Amino acid sequence: xxxxxxxxKFRVLKTGQSMTLLCAQDMNHxxxxxxxxxPGMGLRLIHYSVGExxxxxGEVPDGYNVSRLKKQNFLLGLESAAPSQTSVYFCASSYSGxxxxxxxxxxxxxxxxx
Amino acid sequence: xxxxxQAQTEISVVEKEDVTLxxxxxxxxxxxxxxxxxxxxxxELVFLIRRNSFDEQNEISGRYSWNFQKSTSSFNFxxxxxxxxxxxxxxxxxxxxxxxxxxxVFGAGTILRVKS
Numbered sequence: 001x002x003x004x005x006x007x008x009k010f011r012v013l014k015t016g017q018s019m020t021l022l023c024a025q026d027m028n029h030x031x032x033x034x035x036x037x038x039p040g041m042g043l044r045l046i047h048y049s050v051g052e053x054x055x056x057x058g059e060v061p062d063g064y065n066v067s068r069l070k071k072q073n074f075l076l077g078l079e080s081a082a083p084s085q086t087s088v089y090f091c092a093s094s095y096s097g098x099x100x101x102x103x104x105x106x107x108x109x110x111x112x113x114x
Numbered sequence: 115x116x117x118x119x120q121a122q123t124e125i126s127v128v129e130k131e132d133v134t135l136x137x138x139x140x141x142x143x144x145x146x147x148x149x150x151x152x153x154x155x156x157x158e159l160v161f162l163i164r165r166n167s168f169d170e171q172n173e174i175s176g177r178y179s180w181n182f183q184k185s186t187s188s189f190n191f192x193x194x195x196x197x198x199x200x201x202x203x204x205x206x207x208x209x210x211x212x213x214x215x216x217x218x219v220f221g222a223g224t225i226l227r228v229k230s
Binding site: 031033040041042043044045048050054056058059088090092096097098099100101102103104105106107108 | 118123145146147149151156157158159160161164166205209211212213214215216217218220221222223
């Protein structure tokens, strides 16, 4: 039972390069999320999706794009990476968007932009 | 907007000591949920507990216990007889409504180091 799987686990980018982070969940969850974790700031929501084909902005969406072409996958794209995007990125999923629903998280992707 | 404060950045204890991790929150919602997650050295976030704003009963699960006090907007987490395997970053989180559904608002986390 894989749960939430993120690819890749580590990546180093040069400023201006682009990349896509892949998130896959096998729990048939409707909601999926991308968070970033920075020291002293906890996790902050970048974008989220309420179902296949739908996405919405979170708290810190600038510089990122997302797509959810299939229910089980949620992609996070960086078109032109900046050093400020150095962070640990977490994907999460939940079966609903109700406030009592816990989210299940992947293992994270550590991204360094030099 | 909602806010979660974990004032303790890092705590070090010796194995078998009891330790309490503090969490204070701010919200204008009348109905909300609070969560605790554990992030072990392997990196993933593991769900520990969920508590709704109408239930102020303390919860105990093995060596873990949680004290929710609405009057002080706190949801503290105590580990009894700590073990080295408890070493992790612990996050407190609060539900916040979004345009669609709800998200989790996280505190900054508390690093717990348990030494043998």
